[in-house]
Amino acid sequence: xxxxxxxxxxxxxxxxxxxxxxxxxxxxxxxxxxxxxxxxxxxxxxxxxxxxxxxxxxxxxxxxxxxxxxxxxxxxxxxxxxxxxxxxxxxxxxxxxxxxxxxxxxxxxxxxxxxxxxxxxxxxxxxxxxx
Amino acid sequence: xxxxxxxxxxxxxxxxxxxxxxxxxxxxxxxxxxxxxxxxxxxxxxxxxxxxxxxxxxxxxxxxxxxxxxxxxxxxxxxxxxxxxxxxxxxxxxxxxxxxxxxxxxxxxxxxxxxxxxxxxxxxxxxxxxxxxxxxxxxxxxxxxxxxxxxxxxxxxxxxxxxxxxxxxxxxxxxxxxxxxxxxxxxxxxxxxxxxxxxxxxxxxxxxxxxxxxxxxxxxxxxxxxxxxxxxxxxxxxxxxxxxxxxxxxxxxxxxxxxxxxxxxxxxxxxxxxxxxxxxxxxxxxxxxxxxxxxxxxxxxxxxxxxxxxxxxxxxxxxxxxxxxxxxxxxxxxxxxxxxxxxxxxxxxxxxxxxxxxxxxxxxxxxxxxxxxxxxxxxxxxxxxxxxxx
Numbered sequence: 001x002x003x004x005x006x007x008x009x010x011x012x013x014x015x016x017x018x019x020x021x022x023x024x025x026x027x028x029x030x031x032x033x034x035x036x037x038x039x040x041x042x043x044x045x046x047x048x049x050x051x052x053x054x055x056x057x058x059x060x061x062x063x064x065x066x067x068x069x070x071x072x073x074x075x076x077x078x079x080x081x082x083x084x085x086x087x088x089x090x091x092x093x094x095x096x097x098x099x100x101x102x103x104x105x106x107x108x109x110x111x112x113x114x115x116x117x118x119x120x121x122x123x124x125x126x127x128x129x130x131x
Numbered sequence: 132x133x134x135x136x137x138x139x140x141x142x143x144x145x146x147x148x149x150x151x152x153x154x155x156x157x158x159x160x161x162x163x164x165x166x167x168x169x170x171x172x173x174x175x176x177x178x179x180x181x182x183x184x185x186x187x188x189x190x191x192x193x194x195x196x197x198x199x200x201x202x203x204x205x206x207x208x209x210x211x212x213x214x215x216x217x218x219x220x221x222x223x224x225x226x227x228x229x230x231x232x233x234x235x236x237x238x239x240x241x242x243x244x245x246x247x248x249x250x251x252x253x254x255x256x257x258x259x260x261x262x263x264x265x266x267x268x269x270x271x272x273x274x275x276x277x278x279x280x281x282x283x284x285x286x287x288x289x290x291x292x293x294x295x296x297x298x299x300x301x302x303x304x305x306x307x308x309x310x311x312x313x314x315x316x317x318x319x320x321x322x323x324x325x326x327x328x329x330x331x332x333x334x335x336x337x338x339x340x341x342x343x344x345x346x347x348x349x350x351x352x353x354x355x356x357x358x359x360x361x362x363x364x365x366x367x368x369x370x371x372x373x374x375x376x377x378x379x380x381x382x383x384x385x386x387x388x389x390x391x392x393x394x395x396x397x398x399x400x401x402x403x404x405x406x407x408x409x410x411x412x413x414x415x416x417x418x419x420x421x422x423x424x425x426x427x428x429x430x431x432x433x434x435x436x437x438x439x440x441x442x443x444x445x446x447x448x449x450x451x452x453x454x455x456x457x458x459x460x461x462x463x464x465x466x467x468x469x470x471x472x473x474x475x476x477x478x479x480x481x482x483x484x485x486x487x488x489x490x491x492x493x494x495x496x497x498x499x500x501x502x503x504x505x506x507x508x509x510x511x512x513x514x515x516x517x518x519x520x521x
Contacts (some may be wrong), residue, residue, distance in 0.1 A: 008159050032188065063288045067188035070195065092159045093290045096152060097192060 003108045005083070007127035008092050011101035013081025014121045017114045018052035020044045025061025026068040026094060035077030053120045054079035055110045059091035069094030081122035083110050083129060095124075103127050132161045132302075133168050141298060149201035153294035160291055161302035170264050170303045174206045175296035176252050177244065178268035179289025181213035181480035182231040184505075189289075190231060193238035196293070204299035207244045208252045210269045211422070211447070212236060213481050215473045216248075222445075222473065228482050244296070248475040249449035251360065251422040253280060256451070261382045264307055266295035270371070271364035271421045271497060277374040279359050281382035283307045286373050306373055313385040314376055316341040320350035321396030326514055330358045331496025332403040333395065334365025340393055343371040347386045351377040357427055364421050365496025407499040408512025413492035416440065416470075416518050417478035417502075419447030420495035425455050428472065431515060432461035435468035439520045442492075444470030447477040468519075479505055492518060 029039040035050035072078035087104035095102035101124030144151040214224040250269040261281030268287040276282040295301040366372040453474040462472040479501040492511035502508040
């Protein structure tokens with residue numbers, strides 16, 4: 001199955017899906033060395049985002065979060081792709097400077113057509129998600 | 132969003148990786164905010180300079196961009212750094228911090244950016260005219276440029292401003308468009324504010340009340356440019372406002388028919404001042420938020436001539452202004468009283484909390500907001516005169 005979205009950051013990314021109903025702050029919310037979510041009470045607390053197709057509604061928190069995404073990438077623990085319901089500048093800029101493929105506004109609800117652990121592919125340039 | 136053929140080439144990477152990445156940022160932001168196109172900017176002011184605010188991650192980003200061959204296309208100034216580049220040892224800035232700060236500045240310098248570190252570039256030669264499109268990021272510089280100069284800029288983030296500098300363009304939305312430069316909140320003043328703390332408290336009160344809406348003031352006819360600078364800074368930090376009008380003095384005046392209306396009198400100002408600080412004896416007094424003009428430094432020197440201060444004082448300003456203040460003898464007068472004129476930095480972005488300060492005084496509405504939240508200080512909000520030994 002293929003779902004169309006909007007291209008935000010180019011590149012191809014593939015991996016197991018990790019769904020988050022909660023918004024994500026990369027500054028303070030994710031350990032930049034391990035890629036583990038450390039925000040207390042977050043629905044992904046304790047889970048590692050490295051290599052995953054990370055699906056979450058939107059970013060939140062400090063704009064420094066964009067730079068933290070680049071640290072994750074350099075440390076080899078960044079998500080392989082990002083799908084947001086609606087992109088905002090922190091995550092969009094972070095994905096672009098880190099070369100993480102990113103798509104937003106998918107035509108189908110990603111929390112319905114995607115399930116944790118299934119394999120998905122993201123084409124950031126075309127804005128496509130395939131399962 | 133429509134791109135010109137040159138912009139399209141940048142996006143495809145034909146003009147190098149730094150330009151490609153920067154254009155991708157501008158293109159994405161344009162899509163997010165519904166811009167139709169990109170427009171040329173005449174200058175850029177980049178925030179994200181102090182390593183206290185951007186951290187190790189920010190330094191990694193700047194080095195990465197620098198290694199991709201990034202070069203700016205338009206006149207670009209920096210926001211204040213975490214220290215005075217020449218007097219950091221005298222200020223007792225920790226050495227580890229200084230090393231990282233120098234690395235950040237080196238990365239920016241490699242991109243061809245002017246090393247003027249200031250939140251008030253309009254005082255030192257970067258003064259856009261009415262209607263000019265720019266991409267500035269420091270919140271008080273943004274509100275001053277939009278309101279007092281009538282130039283046009285959104286509240287840019289560090290990377291989006293830098294991307295605009297590298298590509299020479301910015302997405303055309305928000306404050307760049309006439310339709311968004313209309314006040315939907317109006318303020319009638321019961322009495323005209325006079326002192327710096329009056330303007331700071333007014334800005335803080337209205338910033339909170341307006342929740343960031345474009346605001347039109349009635350009754351500010353005598354305000355000087357320095358006072359409007361302080362008012363705008365407080366509005367932007369307490370309410371994230373990007374634009375205000377003052378009847379009779381700002382170059383633009385557009386008010387919506389359905390604008391919300393409030394009155395602000397002496398009671399509101401006095402009450403706000405009480406919320407902005409505690410009546411303590413400070414370890415340090417900090418002035419120059421936003422960066423002081425030469426006139427302001429002259430007034431501070433006149434007030435301190437032959438006097439002694441109850442504690443240390445920093446007057447923060449741009450390097451060019453400090454050099455003028457040195458020549459005029461203002462800096463020496465301030466030093467005799469126990470103070471210092473410091474350049475390139477300010478009380479908010481330097482590591483005050485690491486330097487042993489706990490209680491800091493200011494007359495700036497903006498500094499009063501951030502000294503507490505970003506520098507872990509107890510804030511004393513008062514005029515300089517309150518700290519001169521009797």
